[in-house]
Amino acid sequence: MIDDNIYSFDFILVLPESNAELNKKIETAFIAKLNGRKGRVANGEEAKEILDLYSLYEFSNSIIIGSFDKPYGRKLQNMLNCKIANEETLINDVILGAMNGV
Amino acid sequence: MEFEVLNTLHKDGAFAGKDVFVFGHCNATEEMIDYLSGLSVNVVAILDNNKTKVGNLCKGVPIILPKYIDANGIVLIANRFYEQMAQQLRKIGCEGRIVKVLEYNSFAEYSLSQETVKRKTERMLRGKNTLENIKAKYSKEHLVVCPHNALGDVYWAMSFLPEYMAKHKIDDVTVIVNGDACKQVAEMFVDASCVLSLPNIEMEEFTQALIYCNEPNCIIAHHDKIYTDNSIKYLNSHFISFIDFYKYIVFGLDKTAESVAPRFHLPFKNTAGILQGKTLIISPNAKSVVLPPSEFWQKTIQEYKNKGFMVCTSVIESETPLENTIPISFPLNQAISAVEYAGHFMGIRNGLCDVINSAKCSKTVVFPDCIYSTTKIKVADFFALPDWFTIFTDTI
Structure with missing residues (x-):
């Protein structure tokens, strides 16, 4: 159940992929970047529920979707396929880019 | 843009x-300044964290750092980063009223109330209805959606479309764009019967439906518009040009992929009687960039006139031409032949520069010295146009 509690977090990492290795990499980088800020990780059914609602509208700017091609419209997989960026760069600078400071 | 909240205030x-202050120099801010002016409310300053913009004027209003705000002023914010911006102002001692001005972005609303979810569901369903109507009419075609009402985005999306179609073995496409000007640009590349135009609100609803329904036979061709994609953040620590952004990131093409020039453009109808090869057409306006001072244009105009040139300003609808120039208007599908007929074009970096990119004439682009959007890259680097003569406003 998604409720207003999500607004008490600085960042919520949503992991909708079934790739455990990729999820681990993103989660590790996420935790390292929190740097005292309040964050939590959503996976499994909760991740799916958040992703569905996030596909309806952007209900928070604290949501970070840990995927190269989800939600629909995301094009990070193209960057990997074209070799203009590697997985590490995309995780640290793009997927988690919102955590790098304004 | 709806500014009902401004009327109420x-x-x-x-x-x-x-x-009265506005926070964040962007299109919405400029529209707010115009709207407030119509209510006889003068904006004292635009607050902006971008130091390259600070010190410039926008619509006659100075751009200053937020720390110089009057503690009891009222601040208007039309930005989806409202919360962060408001927090910043409070931290630096702003005690006055801070107001979120809607409707900046119909994709975002930071609320989970039942009313919000219901409204957003209805919005998506309206978009789904549009999607179903389009699919019923164009059942076999791959949908290419250009959601951004920006000529340059549509131009480069269309330029790389043939390579994308070849790569994915797509025979037929329907191109769906935002507004009639973008439709004209798309029609320079593909048959007019394959291009649809949606008004902005309908386009946003339609795009939301594509996202929600995971529409399979479709590509959303954009570089920064959709909240579900965050590729633009790559530019915070790496460089890729606007043109390559379309080639690699939007379409996933490889190095060998080539853009194509427009196939359909019409001969120029010279109703203004401009001199062939001896006319300078100036395009002095652009969204969201600090424009050069009028002295720059007047100096340029005089230099060309001294050499026997006729000097025109390209104007749209009620736009005012630069002083000492002749207003000239032409449909976008005549733009290439118009500047080729004139012989010389000079413009602030805007979508018209993209549209005439393939024209064979003297072309000069004027770049403001500022940073692009939320990135750390200069506008001049991101939107560089190969083979054009370039002037930077910091050298004026």
């Missing part, structure tokens, strides 16, 4: 005796 006397 005005009626309630919220601006009376207050210094």
Whole structure:
């Protein structure tokens, strides 16, 4: 159940992929970047529920979707396929880019 | 853009005796300044964290750092980063009223109330209805959606479309764009019967439906518009040009992929009687960039006139031409032949520069010295046009 509690977090990492290795990499980088800020990780059914609602509208700017091609419209997989960026760069600078400071 | 909240504030006397600030230099801010001016409310300053913009004027209003705000002023914010911006102002001692001005972005609303979810569901369903109507009419075609009302985005999306179609073995496409000007640009590349135009609100609803329904036979061709994609953040620590952004990131093409020039453009109808090869056409306006001072244009105009040139300003609808120039208007599908006929074009970096990119004539682009959007890259680097003569406003 998604409720207003999500607004008490600085960042919520949503992991909708079934790739455990990729999820681990993103989660590790996420935790390292929190740097005292309040964050939590959503996976499994909760991740799916958040992703569905996030596909309806952007209900928070604290949501970070840990995927190269989800939600629909995301094009990070193209960057990997074209070799203009590697997985590490995309995780640290793009997927988690919102955590790098304004 | 709807500024109902500004009307309400005005009626309630919220601006009376207050210094009015807007936070964040962008299109919405400029529209707000115009709208407030119509209510006889003058904006004292635009607050912006971008130091390259600070010190410039926009619509006659100075751009200053937020720390110089009057503690009791009223601040208007039309930005989805409203919360962060408001927090910043409070931290630096702003005690006055801070107001979120809607409707900046119909994709975002930071609320989980039942009313919000219901409204957003209805919005998506309206978009789904549009999607179903389009699919019923164009059942076999791959949908290419250009959601951004920006000529340059549509131009480069269309330029790389043939390579994308070849890569994915797509025979037929329907191109769906935002507004009639973008439709004209798309029609320079593909048959007009394959291009549809949606008004902005309908396009946003339609795009939301594509996202929600995970529409399979479709590509959303954009570089920064959709909240589900965050590729633009790559530019915070790496470089890729606007053109390559379309080639690699939007379409996933490889190095060998080539853009194509427009196939369909019409001969120029010279109703203004400009001199062939001896006319300079100036395009002095652009969204969201600090424009050069009028002295720059007047100096340029005089230099060309001294050499026997006729000097025109390209104007759209009610736009005012630069002083000492002749207004000239042409449909976008005549733009290439118009500047080729004139012989010389000079423009602030805007979508028209993209549209005439393939024209064979003298082309000069004027770049403001500022940073692109939320990135750390200069506008001049991101939107560089190969083979054009370039002037930077910091050298004027």
